[in-house]
Amino acid sequence: MPGINGPLDYSQEPPRHPCLKINAKEPFNAEPPRDALISSYITPTDLFYKRNHGPIPVVDDIKRYHVLIGGLIENPIQLSMDDIRKLPKYDVTATLQCAGNRRTAMSEVRKVKGVGWDVCALGNATWGGAKLSDVLKLVGLTQCTIVTPLGGRHVEFTSVDNCKEEKGGPYKASIPLIQATNPEADVLLAYEMNGKILNRDHGYPLRVVVPGVIGARSVKWLDKIDIIKDECQGFFMQKDYKMFPPTVNWDNIDWSTRKPQMDFPVQCAICSLDDDNLVQVGKVVVGGYAVAGGGRGIERVDISVDGGKTWIEADRYQKDNVPYAADDINSDKWAWVLFRAVVPVPRNTEIIAKAVDSAANVQPENVDDIWNLRGILNTSWHRVRVRRSPVANSNL
Ligand SMILES: Nc1nc2c(c(=O)[nH]1)N[C@H]1C(S)=C(S)[C@@H](COP(=O)(O)O)O[C@H]1N2
Numbered sequence: 001m002p003g004i005n006g007p008l009d010y011s012q013e014p015p016r017h018p019c020l021k022i023n024a025k026e027p028f029n030a031e032p033p034r035d036a037l038i039s040s041y042i043t044p045t046d047l048f049y050k051r052n053h054g055p056i057p058v059v060d061d062i063k064r065y066h067v068l069i070g071g072l073i074e075n076p077i078q079l080s081m082d083d084i085r086k087l088p089k090y091d092v093t094a095t096l097q098c099a100g101n102r103r104t105a106m107s108e109v110r111k112v113k114g115v116g117w118d119v120c121a122l123g124n125a126t127w128g129g130a131k132l133s134d135v136l137k138l139v140g141l142t143q144c145t146i147v148t149p150l151g152g153r154h155v156e157f158t159s160v161d162n163c164k165e166e167k168g169g170p171y172k173a174s175i176p177l178i179q180a181t182n183p184e185a186d187v188l189l190a191y192e193m194n195g196k197i198l199n200r201d202h203g204y205p206l207r208v209v210v211p212g213v214i215g216a217r218s219v220k221w222l223d224k225i226d227i228i229k230d231e232c233q234g235f236f237m238q239k240d241y242k243m244f245p246p247t248v249n250w251d252n253i254d255w256s257t258r259k260p261q262m263d264f265p266v267q268c269a270i271c272s273l274d275d276d277n278l279v280q281v282g283k284v285v286v287g288g289y290a291v292a293g294g295g296r297g298i299e300r301v302d303i304s305v306d307g308g309k310t311w312i313e314a315d316r317y318q319k320d321n322v323p324y325a326a327d328d329i330n331s332d333k334w335a336w337v338l339f340r341a342v343v344p345v346p347r348n349t350e351i352i353a354k355a356v357d358s359a360a361n362v363q364p365e366n367v368d369d370i371w372n373l374r375g376i377l378n379t380s381w382h383r384v385r386v387r388r389s390p391v392a393n394s395n396l
């Protein structure tokens with residue numbers, strides 16, 4: 001891998017923001033505090049969650065760095081950073097969410113395997129880069145190709161990091177060729193995040209961003225792209241990030257029975273409150289994020305203070321001064337929607353939030369029903385507990 005290498009140990013990690021909550025140190029996995037996460041529509045890069053499976057790669061010579069494009073195509077090519085920067089540049093605001101977001105709460109039902117995450121394993125950034133569909137045109141693949149003449153149906157991204165799960169090999173994942181060659185899918189080879197050159201934690205010099213899909217498919221530190229026949233056979237596609245029913249356990253699991261998870265289901269979480277809160281008599285602000293997979297919008301966010309008997313609709317917003325409407329041309333289709341409601345707290349209770357997307361998909365009521373042994377996709381109604389204290393409230 002010219003110009004870039006994946007270290008074997010953690011002696012060359014980049015500096016990180018001190019307020020991040022570290023869920024695992026090596027590999028480094030961390031998320032921001034709840035209130036910090038929703039204090040802006042665009043998540044500042046240093047607060048953006050960091051999800052790694054090995055040491056952060058080191059670029060020693062950016063001039064020698066290039067991406068190989070090969071596999072089931074007639075003429076493989078090599079692209080330098082200059083070649084990629086010469087392609088039309090797109091800025092796409094997209095939320096990246098780890099499939100393990102809210103895993104800790106799922107583990108409370110029955111223990112699951114994986115790094116524990118609270119509700120902040122996601123962030124919303126503006127990614128700048130070339131469209132994958134433009135890059136694939138350079139090897140003769142036209143827009144919206146389902147299969148290449150040589151039988152390729154998937155596009156595999158391979159990195160350079162050393163992952164334990166791959167027995168020291170690199171992280172890899174794939175997406176369908178039809179999505180990769182569809183310009184409307186906005187899949188990027190990104191070299192910028194929030195207007196600055198991508199930093200090491202987030203994939204410098206080049207990463208894939210697959211909007212609307214679980215974070216695991218947005219491969220960082222890209223080394224090569226291969227057109228392949230069947231989906232990628234790597235660990236993170238075949239032995240991880242698959243959704244199983246609650247009856248499957250580590251003794252009866254057959255990984256081959258399920259497809260790798262791609263689109264994210266509708267999700268929301270309250271971030272203005274902790275799991276347990278002492279609130280003073282009166283009203284509280286219930287604020288948080290909602291995000292739908294597959295480019296769908298958020299149609300509604302509902303808040304309940306009576307266990308789900310009655311609901312209050314929260315305000316939704318993205319950019320300042322632009323009213324949010326699901327699936328509107330002026331909305332960022334791949335991005336989260338922030339919400340806010342001011343609700344009365346009549347007694348000691350639970351505050352619940354649930355979101356509805358533009359296909360009328362709604363979050364499941366109970367975590368038990370979607371419990372799965374890897375603890376992914378906990379999108380159950382988000383609940384926080386509030387106890388009243390007798391003094392006037394100050395969270396307004
Ligand atoms: N090379 C590589 N790419 C990777 C990973 C990784 O460990 N190595 N983690 C994946 C997972 S599971 C997620 S959720 C996102 C996290 O991206 P971030 O750290 O930029 O937030 O990157 C994905 N891409």
Ligand SMILES: [Mo]
Nearest residue numbers: 098099215216
């Ligand atoms: Mo992830």
